[in-house]
Amino acid sequence: xxxxxxxxxxxxxxxxxxxxxxPLHINIARRTPRTGTRDFGAxxxxxxxxxxxxxxxxxxxxxxxxxxxxxxxxxNSDSTYFGxxxxxxxxxxxxxxxxxxxxxxxxxxxxxxxxGSDIQLFNPSSSSTFKGSASGSxxxxxxxxxxSGQVQGSLSSDTVSMGGFTVASQTFLAVDxxxxxxxxxxxxxxxxxxxxxxxxxxATPFWQTLFQNNAxxxxxxxxxxxxxxxxxxxxxxxYGGVFTLGGTNxxxxxxxxxxxxxxxxxxxxxxxDVSAITVNGKSVTIATGDAAIAAIDTxxxxxxxxxxxxxxxxxxxxxxxxxxxxxGLYTYPCTTKVTVTMAxxxxxxxxxxxxxxxxxxxxxxxxxxxxxxxxxxxxxxxASSSNPTWVVGDTFLKNVYSVFRASPPSVGFAQxxxxxxxxxxxxxxxxxxxxxxxxSSPSGSSGSSGSSGNSSSADASHLPSLVGxxxxxFTAIVFFF
Ligand SMILES: *[C@@H]1O[C@H](CO)[C@@H](O)[C@H](O)[C@H]1NC(C)=O
Ligand SMILES: *[C@@H]1O[C@H](CO)[C@@H](O)[C@H](O)[C@H]1NC(C)=O
Ligand SMILES: *[C@@H]1O[C@H](CO)[C@@H](O)[C@H](O)[C@H]1NC(C)=O
Numbered sequence: 001x002x003x004x005x006x007x008x009x010x011x012x013x014x015x016x017x018x019x020x021x022x023p024l025h026i027n028i029a030r031r032t033p034r035t036g037t038r039d040f041g042a043x044x045x046x047x048x049x050x051x052x053x054x055x056x057x058x059x060x061x062x063x064x065x066x067x068x069x070x071x072x073x074x075x076n077s078d079s080t081y082f083g084x085x086x087x088x089x090x091x092x093x094x095x096x097x098x099x100x101x102x103x104x105x106x107x108x109x110x111x112x113x114x115x116g117s118d119i120q121l122f123n124p125s126s127s128s129t130f131k132g133s134a135s136g137s138x139x140x141x142x143x144x145x146x147x148s149g150q151v152q153g154s155l156s157s158d159t160v161s162m163g164g165f166t167v168a169s170q171t172f173l174a175v176d177x178x179x180x181x182x183x184x185x186x187x188x189x190x191x192x193x194x195x196x197x198x199x200x201x202x203a204t205p206f207w208q209t210l211f212q213n214n215a216x217x218x219x220x221x222x223x224x225x226x227x228x229x230x231x232x233x234x235x236x237x238x239y240g241g242v243f244t245l246g247g248t249n250x251x252x253x254x255x256x257x258x259x260x261x262x263x264x265x266x267x268x269x270x271x272x273d274v275s276a277i278t279v280n281g282k283s284v285t286i287a288t289g290d291a292a293i294a295a296i297d298t299x300x301x302x303x304x305x306x307x308x309x310x311x312x313x314x315x316x317x318x319x320x321x322x323x324x325x326x327x328g329l330y331t332y333p334c335t336t337k338v339t340v341t342m343a344x345x346x347x348x349x350x351x352x353x354x355x356x357x358x359x360x361x362x363x364x365x366x367x368x369x370x371x372x373x374x375x376x377x378x379x380x381x382x383a384s385s386s387n388p389t390w391v392v393g394d395t396f397l398k399n400v401y402s403v404f405r406a407s408p409p410s411v412g413f414a415q416x417x418x419x420x421x422x423x424x425x426x427x428x429x430x431x432x433x434x435x436x437x438x439x440s441s442p443s444g445s446s447g448s449s450g451s452s453g454n455s456s457s458a459d460a461s462h463l464p465s466l467v468g469x470x471x472x473x474f475t476a477i478v479f480f481f
Contacts, residue, residue, distance in 0.1 A: 065217040067246035068163030072098065074240030075185055077228045078355075078394055079301050080472045081240045082187050085162040087172070088127030094120055096191040097183070098223070098243055099299030100270050100404055101391070102476035103198035103205045104144050105160065106151055106173035107189035115178050119188040122174055124156065131157045131169070142173055144200045146190075147300070147391075147473030149182030151175045155201060162191075163245050165210055171203030183472075185237060190299070190474055193221060193404065195267040198476045207245065211406045216246035219406035223298055224252045224420045225398045230354035241420075252420040253401035257412035258346045267409045269295040269476075274390050276343040277309070279316035286312065293388050294344070296402070296411050299474030300393030302358075303342075304375030309390075313340065313372055320370070323361060328374040331367035334360060340372065342396060349413060355395045371395040391475055 070083045073095065082097045087107060094107045108115035109122045124130045133140030133155040143152050153175035160170035175189070183190075196204050204212070211219050224241040228234035242249055248257070263271045274292040277284045286292060286309040294305075305313075310330070314320040320332040332338060338356045341348040351371075358369040375391060401420065403412035 065214055065246070066164070067217045067244060068165060069249055070163040070243040070245060072223075072225065072240035072243050073186075074226050074228055074234075074238050075187065076236060077231070077234050078225075078398060080184065080187065081223075081225055081298060081394065083162070083191075083243055085160065085191060087122060087160050087170075088124075088158050089129040090127075091159075091161060092120065092122055092126065094122070094188040095186045096189040097187055097299055097472070097474055098193060099190050099297070099474040100193045100221075101295055101297030101299045101393075102144075102146065102190060102474055103192035103194045103196060103268075104173060104201045104203070104476075105170065105189065105191050105206060106144060106153060106175045108178060109153065109174035109176055111174070111176040112153075112178060113176070114180070115175070115188075119186060121188070124158075124174060127158055129159045129168070132174075142200055144173065145477040146182070147475045147477065148471070149179035151179070151182065152177040160206055162206070163243075165215060165245060167206055167209045170206055170209070171201050173201055192476070193298070194269050194476070197266060197268040198478055200476070200478065208406070210246070218247040220247050220403050221245055222248045222252075222401065222403045223397065224249070224401055224416065225298070225394055227352065227354065227398045229358070248401070248403055252417055253414040254417045255415050257401070257403055257414040259403070259405060259410040259412040260344050260346060262409040262411065263293055268478075269297070269388055270404055270411050271295055271388055272344040272392075272411055274305070274309075274342060274392075275345045276341075276348060277313060278341045278348060279313055280337075280339055282316055284309070284312045284316060290387070291389055294390035294392045295388035295475060296397070296404075297391050297393050297475055298397060298402075299472060300391050301395065301471040301473070302393050303372045303395045304391045304393075305372065306376050306389045307374045310372055310374045314370065317370075319367075321367070322374075323369060325361060326369065328377050330370045330373065331361045331365075332370055334366050334368040338370065342392070344411075344413075347413070349396070349400055351396055351399050355398055391473070393473075 072081050072083050074081055080097055082095045084093060085096050086093050096105070096107065107122045108119060109124065112121060115121060124132060140154050141152060142155055143150055151173065153173035155171060156174040157169045157171045159166060159168050160172065192199065192205050193207055194205070196208055199205060207221055210216050222244040226239060226241045228238060242252060260272050263273050271293050273288070274286060274294050275288070277286055287306065291306060314330045314332070317332045317336060317338055319336065320330055323329040323331050334357070337353040339350055339353055340356060341350045343349065356371045358371055361367045361369050372395070376389065400413040401416050403414070405412060
């Protein structure tokens with residue numbers, strides 16, 4: 001079978017709206033061949049874990065399944081959501097992006113010259129449980145490609161813990177080269193929360209080891225992500241919600257969770273089909289089947305889709321136009337409230353109008369940038385059952401309680417509880433109401449920060465955050481053979 005490019009060229013235009021005049025081009029190389037010297041000890045341990053021949057790999061009172069709530073940090077007004085994890089003995093602590101669009105774990109290491117001085121760097125020599133890949137092995141160096149950049153590092157293994165769960169001998173990349181602008185502020189790495197087939201390290205992801213070892217009370221990972229985009233006073237880093245590992249947190253949602261089966265038989269990304277979209281109550285015609293496969297991706301800021309579908313969405317908004325300054329993005333009059341709903345085979349979930357409005361295109365402009373962009377930019381991504389043509393990121397996910405379930409493999413959405421809408425520092429109107437497709441739900445900004453008045457001044461307040469905003473796209477770029 002011919003190699004299939006997943007999410008190839010188009011992701012790359014996204015790196016940063018504030019100075020994205022030229023799309024960033026990343027050469028996509030084939031994945032490093034799967035040969036050469038590896039850490040066979042770690043490999044053996046992974047096999048043991050998979051088949052249950054282990055007593056110590058997953059601690060937390062072995063076989064006593066449990067659930068953990070991990071606090072999330074919201075960075076740059078909903079651009080990135082990250083949490084805390086430790087590696088090594090004694091534990092070294094790192095802030096890592098919680099990314100359902102990729103499957104590798106990496107952290108910047110002390111060997112990294114360009115990783116910046118703001119972040120914690122992993123020091124292998126300070127960990128008594130660290131195992132590096134065999135030195136001199138040409139394949140111990142691995143690249144991981146994302147929509148907004150790449151990292152390179154050496155295969156490593158060590159004890160990894162999050163929220164009280166521990167996996168011994170977790171394979172990860174100790175990164176010594178980081179493309180500029182990939183991560184920001186305190187973020188020192190990425191924790192991939194998608195499935196093993198996507199992993200450039202070929203390692204079983206942390207979450208999947210916990211699942212396979214029956215360490216989780218329930219085979220689920222759940223997210224409540226806060227909204228700050230409509231809060232002009234939002235700090236660069238602020239409270240971002242709760243990541244629940246091993247179940248759901250019933251205080252954060254109301255009603256039933258609508259679970260939808262993953263579209264692919266062999267899970268890689270968390271893929272669902274986009275079944276319907278409405279804009280201000282009107283339904284939009286979009287391609288279906290393989291052309292409608294969406295990766296549900298907490299590591300991507302916005303929503304990207306195929307050119308035709310995205311054009312059809314913006315065609316419903318009077319005064320909208322393709323952005324010249326930011327190819328692939330669209331603008332619309334800042335005073336217009338745009339309510340988009342998306343459905344994935346079931347309920348239509350409305351997106352808060354504040355999430356759709358990323359602020360003025362340029363300082364003082366009356367045109368604002370919209371949160372749904374053209375992912376494919378006219379290129380032909382081969383449609384296939386494992387190729388996402390949509391990436392559904394935080395612009396959507398802030399509006400629901402989302403549950404990533406390993407068994408049966410599915411993604412669930414539920415309404416956020418009023419507690420989830422009202423808590424957090426300055427988060428407003430987090431709650432959305434699922435509607436039937438025919439009904440539009442103007443779930444625009446409301447709530448405590450008092451921005452419900454003059455919409456043009458509210459929109460102007462986005463400017464500071466927009467200028468600083470880097471749109472992250474931590475969606476994996478991989479090749480299947
Ligand atoms: C499991 O524990 C037993 C007894 O403590 C030990 O002999 C055995 O080597 C352990 N097996 C593994 C795979 O760690
Ligand atoms: C559930 O979420 C609430 C609200 O954020 C939080 O206070 C509580 O600690 C969470 N529960 C668990 C078990 O994490
Ligand atoms: C909103 O603010 C603009 C600019 O300050 C002003 O011209 C306009 O009249 C205001 N609209 C409302 C409804 O207050």
